[in-house]
Amino acid sequence: MDIDIKKTLLLIIDVQNDFCPGGALAVKDGNCVVSPLNALSGAFASKGGRVAATQDWHPAGHVSFASSHVNKRTGDCVDTPLVKDQMLWPDHCVQRTNGAAFYDGLDLKPVSLIIRKGFREDLDSYSAFFENDRKTATGLEGWIKSLNINTVIMGGLATDYCVFYSAMDCKILGMNTIIASDAVKGAGIPENSVEDAVTAMKNAGIEFFPSNEILDRF
Ligand code: VGL
Ligand code: ZN
Numbered sequence: 643m644d645i646d647i648k649k650t651l652l653l654i655i656d657v658q659n660d661f662c663p664g665g666a667l668a669v670k671d672g673n674c675v676v677s678p679l680n681a682l683s684g685a686f687a688s689k690g691g692r693v694a695a696t697q698d699w700h701p702a703g704h705v706s707f708a709s710s711h712v713n714k715r716t717g718d719c720v721d722t723p724l725v726k727d728q729m730l731w732p733d734h735c736v737q738r739t740n741g742a743a744f745y746d747g748l749d750l751k752p753v754s755l756i757i758r759k760g761f762r763e764d765l766d767s768y769s770a771f772f773e774n775d776r777k778t779a780t781g782l783e784g785w786i787k788s789l790n791i792n793t794v795i796m797g798g799l800a801t802d803y804c805v806f807y808s809a810m811d812c813k814i815l816g817m818n819t820i821i822a823s824d825a826v827k828g829a830g831i832p833e834n835s836v837e838d839a840v841t842a843m844k845n846a847g848i849e850f851f852p853s854n855e856i857l858d859r860f
Contacts, residue, residue: 645860647691651791653770653812654679654695655798655805657748660734660741661698662799667734669800669827673745678825678853679797680749685857687752692789694782695750696770696804698735699742699758706766707733717831724765725774729831737761757782769807771815783815793818795856797825802835809848823850 657679659665662672683693700706705722708714708730719727735742744750757780759767767773770782786794794817796809805826813819821843828836844850 645793645795645856647686647689647860649791650686650691650793650795650860651786651789652682652686652691652693652752653794653796653798653808654683654693654748654753655770655796655808656696656698656735656800657745657798658698658735658741659743659745662745665734666732666741667829669829672799672827673747675797675799675825675827676745676747678822680747682795682797682822682825682853682856683749683752685860689860691860692754692791693752694755694757694785695744695748695753696757696759696798696808697742697744698804699737699761700735700766701761701763702733702736703763704733704736704760704766705764706731706760709733722764728766728774735760755782755785768804769811770804771808771811786817791817793820795820795822797822797853799827799829801826801828802831802839803829806839806843809843810846813846813848819848820856821848821850822853822856824852 661669718730722728765773794812809819
């Protein structure tokens with residue numbers, strides 16, 4: 643793995659308060675991704691690489707909130723007009739709340755693009771590329787391709803949801819896709835979802851390297 647920094651994007655997925663300890667949809671040790679991501683993004687930007695971040699950004703009453711449905715709990719699934727089998731969550735990452743803000747320690751100086759996703763009341767989005775109807779594009783693919791980027795290194799939250807869908811789409815769109823293995827943490831809902839997601843990503847040809855090994859390559 644040799645990295646041509648000019649053709650590589652570092653993509654930081656959903657490092658927001660609600661996904662960190664104490665947040666509404668806390669991922670165990672979610673805040674531990676911050677230090678490897680800061681090391682990567684600082685090194686990246688100083689060498690002319692691009693860094694983008696995603697932000698889960700839901701209106702109150704969002705279709706992915708269990709509280710928006712009658713008699714539903716976190717982990718239940720519903721069919722909505724736009725999405726079959728939409729998983730339900732606690733209210734989280736409500737637009738302009740502290741829970742939706744990036745985690746305090748995350749260094750945003752190197753970040754030149756922020757993609758907000760899940761901002762339509764009736765449509766959720768896990769992936770940084772396509773919303774959960776699997777058709778509505780976020781525009782990230784066009785941004786990446788217009789910059790001649792062919793490799794995406796990813797980290798953030800959560801391994802089994804937004805990182806998983808982003809990485810799978812990225813690979814399908816033809817990019818070399820690398821996960822910074824110490825810079826992701828999973829939700830684990832349902833049980834085994836992290837292991838299943840990692841297996842599926844590896845089977846799809848997505849590579850996993852620890853951030854110190856990635857840093858050694860550029
Ligand atoms: C996420 C569940 C709901 C994530 C976002 O960032 O992985 N998971 N919304
Ligand atoms: Zn969400």
